[in-house]
Amino acid sequence: MPAAMRFPRSPIPARAGIGLRAPHYRDVLEQRPAAGWLEVHSENYFGAGGAPLHYLEQIREHYPLSLHGVGLSLGSTDHLNLAHLERLRALIARVEPALVSEHLCWSSIGGRYLNDLVPLPYTDEALCHVSARIRQAQDFLGRQLLVENVSSYLEYQDTTIPEWEFLAAVAQATGCGILLDINNIYVSAINHGFDASEYLRAIPVTAVQEMHLAGFSVNRYEDGEILIDTHSARVAAPVWSLYREAVQRFGPVPTLIEWDTDIPPLAVLLEEMHSADEILREQRHDRVA
């Protein structure tokens, strides 16, 4: 028997959306801003009830929703965390998201969690391992996952495959979609000195189902600086440029403005969202013309 839909059927439109955070629950419900869709961190709703789910369910009645996980530790050599997957599956059943995504990274080993997105070494072994785990997770959840490229601050000696080829190969091997984080590409390109445009060109067009935009911070030291993906600022100018390039290649793809620390008033997120929508509209226009 098919499960009854409790929420409107609402696929994610090819427009810009915003990351929904607790300080904005009431504003979103009262103002109903013209966001194309919303995304939340899955784990923030892993509790059994209370305010977070109360607001999410109300808001879900008015917006298409995407669930974005930060804690599944897909690349770990531990067993997949079944309790975590079960909580995710229950949340999916409860709020009926249109998209479910996770990161191409690991964050735990030996049962110990760093609760941080740590890059994998890009090797044949890691490719085989993480692909098997993504397939396991997709089988368990009974749906496709989108997998996101993370920003990184180091590269391993073991790495033999460029990250962009690794990401494309994971999508090819598992049938997962790609959530392309444009800010992460930029941050890693600056930190490691690769060509961000080359990255974009290596990603299969049809696999990209969502893009992320966010602001980074700069850690400055006496002998240099490094970009840190803090989701704490407006999208930087060179990231907007790279985004234009991405939209030209991948077409108008649902795009999220993420802002997770030093969260500003909702209006600031909406300004960023309108900027992204503007670029998406130009592209749609160009394609029709």
Place this chain on the structure above:
Amino acid sequence: MTALHELQCGFVAAVFGEDDAPFAGKVRDGRFPGARLVQIYRNNTFASLTAALIAVYPVVVRLVGEQFFRYAADRYIHAHPSTSGNLHDFGGRFAAFLATFAPATTLPYLPDVARLEWAYHRVFHAAGHAPLPHDQLAAVPPAQHGHLVFGLHPATRLLESDYPLLRIWQANQPGAAHEQIDLNEGGVRLLVFRRDLDIEFKRLSNGEFLLLRAFSFDRRFDEACAMALEAEPQLDLAGILRQHVSLGSVASFRLDLSFV
């Protein structure tokens, strides 16, 4: 051991500062030497886990100051690492940790404050539950009342402390008036519960506390009443039960008609 597994174990050992050796040479020197790049991950990990503790334990932070709290958090993260991909699960053993944390022993009430804040956190995220069905309860024949087993709402926690815990908590809320609290003024028994979406506290008498605690341990009503009355012979059991049913803190019941 596979190369990937070895790398992950070495990385975590380096992040926790236990042993840098297995990971040495695993990171390319980039903009900075490899060891400094690992340091960025160490900082990120400890910063996010510490932020999670600060979010759950704001009153402890206020009582000990942020610098001391950060030191305690660092020790705690080493002693009791996160075991979940959900940061909201992190920090459940902080009260027990503080009880044995030598630099905090001058504040003997601190572990109880942490216990209260963890209870608050758990109640915040706990499941909802429909109110107890009055008509079904009323239909239970009086002869069977002793066989009732009441259940507490999932979003409730019981706490007792030898210190005036609720007043300490209230005096350390943002914007609270400055208040002198006598730590010897006596302890408190509390129910932490949710009304709509807000977390509230209710002071309980000794007998009332024992009654609810017996419910939380699935004791039959006759046993629970005996425990409560032994401590507080004048207790108005029927009145207290009515009150907690109407608060929603007593949210379910079943009949245990097994052999007495």
